[in-house]
Amino acid sequence: MLIFSAISVVLGSISQRVAGLGFALLVAPVFVLTFGPYDGVVLINYAGTLSSVVVLMRLWKDVNWRTYLALGPPAALAIIPTSYVVVNFQGPGLQIAIGLIVIAGLTLVLSRPKVTKQITPRWWVTMVAGGAAGVTSATAGVGAPPMGIYAAATGWPQREFAATLQPVFITTGATSFLTKVSFAGGLPSFHWSIWVGVLVLSAVGLSLGEVVKNLISGNTARTIAFALCYLGATMATIDGLLQYFFTTGTALPG
Template identity: 35%
Template structure:
């Protein structure tokens, strides 16, 4: 193996490791942390596909550890509309200008997060309607922009969802949405054996690190990390769209 190939493999493993550990600690963040690096290494098509695959597997592996804390009713209220949104989202991602989508989605999520943080009670995001709306937007974002976490985070903030329960419940949600997105795309990333092996080892290592660090990090710090990650993802989507339009 040449030195450039070795560095590329190490970068692939490093991005996967960071994404998996972040997801285990905070409940969200695999795509936000890993996506920029994986897309830069593999290109937009295979990079986003790999984010979908690894994010789905990470969510499943974390879910089997925390399933007793999952609030299944709330997950189902979001997951149904999210899966439905994957269908029009996959069509829009293929036919509509991605720059316009990025601006609209990023702007809406930033607004929702900002209002959720400034108002104690946000009526539009309360109850079943709020869960359905958050799930639909999240599912649409997941298949069009590769990032479904910010919309779900906005819902969790608006409803004052207890962080430990949200972090656990989000794993089942992200597994379902990720699986639906992969089925809609009918494709897998074109990686060779060493790349798949490196990603698998790094993913397992990231979850192990997250298992160890998670209990040591205060709930307030974990929630703050979720908010930062959600805002970061929304801003990145918005900026990407504006730059493309300009």
């Protein structure tokens, strides 16, 4: 699974550079299977934050900071209690929850018709979207589904959307990482090579993304990321269910 994790980091970093999202979507299900539902998500929060920092430097001029200020603080506030729950609720149940959250989020993104004309949402709609991104980031390591739903509902232009996502993801990733480490009393016990390896592979993927962005569109990269994420989330959910029934001895009905 380490090889699949390495590949997912590279592909996720490429998608992040091309489409503005995709790192956590691609990496989350694989990391959950490889490192476990808690440690895997902590690692995603760490790597996703740094990946978004690099992409933000490229897309800085297109960021809508006013929208970010409406999304970021609610996301950070929602993360604090969610991280506490996650730290104290680990095991197969958390893995199943992560898989279902990702699948449900992506399904809502893809099934909701996109508004062709940009509209200005009510302030509380933006705050709810930010809070939802915080909850899913702390729980499953992915903040993209709520942001995708918000973008589709408001007709948010792709260029500005992709750029503004980066500071949002930095906020959700860093807050999720720091709060979970604080509540848990320390970092997950990974070998130092895992922490460094994720950074190196992310750098490779982002560098490749500079080339790939001239070959495929952001929409194509996003579609590929969604498809692979569906597959990974389904596998993670099934694996969590198998662990649950085998470790608890619970029998399937019938």
